[in-house]
Amino acid sequence: MKELLVSNGSKVEKYTFLITQIESVLDYSVDIIANMANIAAMLHFTFGFWWTGFYRVFGDELVLGPYQGPLACTKIKKGRGVCGSSWEQKSTILVPDVEKFPGHIACSSSSRSEIVVPLFKESEVIAVLDIDSDKLATFDEVDKEFLEKIVNLLVVTK
Ligand code: SME
Numbered sequence: 415m416k417e418l419l420v421s422n423g424s425k426v427e428k429y430t431f432l433i434t435q436i437e438s439v440l441d442y443s444v445d446i447i448a449n450m451a452n453i454a455a456m457l458h459f460t461f462g463f464w465w466t467g468f469y470r471v472f473g474d475e476l477v478l479g480p481y482q483g484p485l486a487c488t489k490i491k492k493g494r495g496v497c498g499s500s501w502e503q504k505s506t507i508l509v510p511d512v513e514k515f516p517g518h519i520a521c522s523s524s525s526r527s528e529i530v531v532p533l534f535k536e537s538e539v540i541a542v543l544d545i546d547s548d549k550l551a552t553f554d555e556v557d558k559e560f561l562e563k564i565v566n567l568l569v570v571t572k
Pocket residue numbers: 465486487490494495496497498517518519520521522525528544546
């Protein structure tokens with residue numbers, strides 16, 4: 415059983431170290447859920463985020479997947495909230511202040527900023543990674559770059 419080791423360095427150093435750990439833990443012989451669960455846990459406890467998890471595409475909705483953090487809404491329609499908008503736009507969305515994002519879905523009143531990163535399979539979005547912070551403006555281009563790399567590691571899973 416491996417234990418999560420956390421770098422004390424800068425955000426770039428933490429992500430770089432985390433990616434090597436994620437690569438060593440990912441298991442391509444099992445389905446995507448198990449790997450999403452470990453990625454959510456590793457991101458959450460490395461950075462101390464408020465909520466870290468996945469929503470998966472089922473028909474015209476996103477359905478809650480593996481996550482760490484407080485209770486969250488179970489279903490999100492395409493185009494709704496930050497998650498549904500990221501799916502519709504097929505791109506990462508950075509939200510420095512959730513109160514300024516029209517249509518933001520507040521699963522928790524403690525959430526202040528957010529990033530949502532889509533996961534593609536054959537150019538279709540199959541899931542999104544959603545991360546909430548209890549502080550304003552937590553996420554920037556560094557998070558976007560590394561989180562896009564991290565979700566891409568899931569593409570080859572079953
Ligand atoms: N805030 C998200 C909803 C999901 S929760 O934050 C876990 C949104 O607006 O899509």
